[in-house]
Amino acid sequence: MKFEDLQSKYPYLTKARERSVEKIADITRRLPSQSEGVSIVANGSLARAEVTSQSDFDAYPMYAPGYKRSALELFESVRAGAGLREFAVDGAFGEPVPAITMRKRIGGQGDDNRRFTRRMLLILESAPIGSRRIYDETVKSLVSRYISDDITDKQIGRFLLNDIIRFYRQMCVDFEFKTVEQTKPWGVRYIKLIFSRKLIYFSGIIMCAELANRPAQQKRDMLQRMIYMPPIDRLLYILGEDILPALHEYDNFLSVLDDKGKRDDLSAVEMLRATHSPLFKEVKDSGHRYSTKLVDLIRSRYPVEHPIREALIV
Numbered sequence: 001m002k003f004e005d006l007q008s009k010y011p012y013l014t015k016a017r018e019r020s021v022e023k024i025a026d027i028t029r030r031l032p033s034q035s036e037g038v039s040i041v042a043n044g045s046l047a048r049a050e051v052t053s054q055s056d057f058d059a060y061p062m063y064a065p066g067y068k069r070s071a072l073e074l075f076e077s078v079r080a081g082a083g084l085r086e087f088a089v090d091g092a093f094g095e096p097v098p099a100i101t102m103r104k105r106i107g108g109q110g111d112d113n114r115r116f117t118r119r120m121l122l123i124l125e126s127a128p129i130g131s132r133r134i135y136d137e138t139v140k141s142l143v144s145r146y147i148s149d150d151i152t153d154k155q156i157g158r159f160l161l162n163d164i165i166r167f168y169r170q171m172c173v174d175f176e177f178k179t180v181e182q183t184k185p186w187g188v189r190y191i192k193l194i195f196s197r198k199l200i201y202f203s204g205i206i207m208c209a210e211l212a213n214r215p216a217q218q219k220r221d222m223l224q225r226m227i228y229m230p231p232i233d234r235l236l237y238i239l240g241e242d243i244l245p246a247l248h249e250y251d252n253f254l255s256v257l258d259d260k261g262k263r264d265d266l267s268a269v270e271m272l273r274a275t276h277s278p279l280f281k282e283v284k285d286s287g288h289r290y291s292t293k294l295v296d297l298i299r300s301r302y303p304v305e306h307p308i309r310e311a312l313i314v
Helices: 011-030 044-048 068-080 099-103 113-124 133-146 158-181 187-209 216-227 231-257 260-268 278-301 307-311
Strands: 038-042 059-063 127-129
Touching: 011 044, 011 068, 011 127, 011 231, 038 044, 038 068, 038 133, 044 187, 059 068, 059 099, 059 133, 099 113, 099 133, 113 133, 113 158, 113 187, 133 158, 133 216, 158 187, 158 307, 187 216, 187 231, 187 260, 187 278, 187 307, 216 231, 231 260, 231 278, 260 278
Parallel strands: none
Antiparallel strands: 038 059, 038 127
């Protein structure tokens, strides 16, 4: 099933997709002469093809050896013309990233929060702007790192799955830190955690599950193909119409994010239950339905003997 099949039934997903396509096309048109040694990697709503009126420009330049200065210059040009809200300066975006570091020190001491976040977002929600050579080479090298020739046909690629699980749990812990210790807005971040953050996590689980019972090279080819898809397209490709009930809840979520008044309402909500507005309660209930539908999809698609069921528990 393709995204185009949804357009008449999911107006906010459709609107966000159209905005995303237009935004990437506009940014690309404004690019100066491009170097093949640099790829601008978009993450966040731009990469998920879910741009709303309140979206941030979450992106960074990734470069080959000798192209750091070109990466800085190109990224500043792109950021100036993006027309989206600025990303947080203390996060994983904006800073030039040597492509060669993406596949190194996975799980080691050098695999700090920023490096790990960039790697996971590259796999779960990313899109290149301008030249894609460095982006494509990096994705291919990561796929080969996670799925080696030693893997058996039956296996799903637990190395990758464990990193995806670790990333989702890290996002949950970061949410607690940022909203409690850094006193950042709680309500809107909570809603994003149970919708868009869970979307990329779930799509990653499904990607890994689909690698079972295939030879290593077929696993790599399929994984790379799915990485290039926005998360929703990925789920439509794998699950077809079965994902539609969950997407109905997600469409409502995007309608709230696109409305400044409603977004401000959520931003004013704090952890204290007395501050929970009727809108927040409504969206939170929708999030619970969304989560239940995702769990039901795991149960219905993968029988108990499927390796993904065991891998998610032990």
